[in-house]
Amino acid sequence: MAKYKLNIARDVDTDEDVYILNLPYGFRFDDDIVHVRGFDTMRELRHAVKYEVIPCDCAECIQNKGK
16 A cells, blocks of 8 residues: 655645645545645644545546546
8 A cells, every 4th residue: 555755845725824735646635536635834734744644546536546
């Protein structure tokens, strides 16, 4: 099973003191088929990466995996 590795330069944007994690194709958050989520702190974002990101096999991810 693939494990997501955080790449801040590629996957994290900031907008008015919010960190936005844009997961690459093939990964999502475990509670819903969601590929983007905002966080108040980098600590919260890193915690989510460690415990809440799982592989995704939704149609969009399957079609675009490896891009």
